[in-house]
Amino acid sequence: MSGELDLSRDNTNSDEQIIKILEEKIKALQIEAESLRKELNYYKSELEKLLSPPLIEAVVLDVLNNNRVIVRSTSGPNLVVNLSNGIDISNIKPGSSVALNQRGSTIVEILPNREDPLVKSMEIVEKPSVKYSDIGGLEKQIQELREVVELPLKNPAIFKELGVQPPKGVLLFGPPGTGKTMLAKAVATESNSTFIHVVASEFAQKFVGEGARIVREVFELAKKKAPSIVFIDEIDAIGAKRVDLGTSGEREIQRTLMQLLSELDGFQPLDNVKIIAATNRVDILDPALLRPGRFDRLIEIPLPDLKARKDILQIYIKKMKVRLDNFDIDKIARYTEGFSGADIRNICTEAGYIAIREGRREIYVDDFIKAINRVNENRKKEEYKSREEKYA
Template identity: 75%
Template sequence: MSGELDLPRDRYSSDNYEQIIRILEEKLTSLQAETESLRKELNYYKSELEKLLSPPLVEATILDIIDNEHVIVKSTSGPNLVVTVSNEINTKTLEVGQLVALNQRGSTIVKVLPNREEPFVKSMEIIERPDVKYTEIGGLSQQIHEIREVIELPLKEPELFREMGIQPPKGVLLYGPPGTGKTLLAKAVASESNATFIHIVASEFAQKFVGEGARVVREVFELAREKSPSIVFIDEIDAIGAKRVDLGTSGEREIQRTMMQLLAELDGFQPLDNVKIIAATNRIDILDPALLRPGRFDRIIEISLPNFEGRKDIFNIYLSKMKVAIDEIDLDYLSRQTDGLSGADIKNICTEAGYFAIRNNEREIHMRHFIAAINKIKGNKKQGEYKDREEKYT
């Protein structure tokens, strides 16, 4: 018949149809999987869009529970509020001090938030203990004995104090010139004891917003209680513990509020609470008398500049770690020439002596290097005073 295609019949055999059907089925399966993937992606972006468009919630702390429907909360963005509770929340599960989320208008509790640790406060806990031993501290044998009695012994053997009927001091205040070993002594306590060590510089208590400093103090001591036995070391406590004045700026008043919170926390501890406080300062003369009264920092330990024997001990400690020409080192002379210097100065002298040897391409540190280092550290302009002694070891 004209106009009709003359196609071979075997082209449309049953095998070919089955092959075409299989290809179409595979393609359909692939399209269904792709549709499901796109549907999931669409739902994801819808949920993200809802999150972006949803109003923020307000964090608050429960102060009191009035009844099954009303609660008093302290909002982070304003004053105390009396709010209602969403029907989705069981009022019986609410507790004073819990964190909750309020809706945008701040009139209803819509979610109970989990308790969390303040990252700023948590970072104060020393996880890896300082590698400092009492044997590495020179010239402070009496102070080490005292701080071990006051800090370590009550933590390790509290039953001994109960048996004797005495109460050990709550806290220890270390005072003295800079570089005498106050912080080093606190690090040794952290290293030698099995207690959790929390280190904070007092200036970190000074926060930007009103009430934040007091909150940080409170949370530091809450962390100390949770991690007990623990030691709280407050360095440079004069930053918040200076004598109070009647007049001052708003910043000074905030510092005073922070100190009042610190005093309250010190008063709240029992001597055998397994929490001990060590504070350090260079200026004990400016501290508020309220900090120094009995019941707070009961033991006050002076960390003074090392004497002749103390300086020899410090030199011995650092020289034991250095490659020196030990036969020519005169410790008595070094100790005499460093009168009035601190332990930190002596450490600096030993470091500078090493640099003098390195500059001269020498593989050993000699006496002349120490003398040159003393001249540099002391800033002594009378270089000729040591010239004869220096030439002896040249």
């Protein structure tokens, strides 16, 4: 009897172990099934994304009374569209970015506001390191820029007290390489302002209305980052005199110019935004740009005279390892007649290369003479080439 009892007990223990093992297998299979279910759902959602049609971006122009909206589609003309369920019309305002379905007939999503990458790239986050002391021979121009740009940014209360309206915009004009960009950077540095550098050709876009939109967004960025200075280089690219007839590209540039004029008219002179523009061809600019209330202060940046060339040379020589024995800076300055500030910087760089080629760790006065002769040769070649192209 006792042997049969032990045998039945052993059978019971064996059955319990088998049941336990099976339960563990079932649990493992359930966990695996749940994992596979999640993976299947993931691939289903990815497949839906791949097969779903793309949405069309549009900008809201106006909100109508009957839950309909006028939008400007990026892929075509202006459209009157409806709202899909779940879109609150109170959240839609003119200028908002929205997404339309593939047919372009319904707003399905309100997009977050974003800055154009091209506009964002124009902002120099770090303040420029150029100071007035780095610019030689332009004392009069520096003083005038400080009065019309820096002073209103730093102390607008003086102008309000006197009832004086400072200029909205300043136009720097003169030959290439005379320091127009350096002056604008120096003003931004000394006034502790955000510096937004724009080359006017960046406003000339391929699609209708894009140039005007970028102009508008640049000024919005300037207001957001105030105090700020917007420097528009080579403004003649969009600011040339308008003509009655022209290609579609020329008409688009005229629309961009009109948007720029509108933005210049749209802010107060004592706002913490100042506009500085530069050009080598002031003679071809549209008179509308130069009328009072826009770029009404013109500052000429001429080629440096003898004293200015000497000042520029001294600024660069201070940073160089020059052998000062028998170094006549007046002689070097006289040899650079007709040179711009950029040419003088090029001479200093070339003199350094001559010393490096000859294995020296000091720059001699003869290196500067050789550099001047080399730059003169290059200038003559450029002049001859330009004459050939002119009469070809």
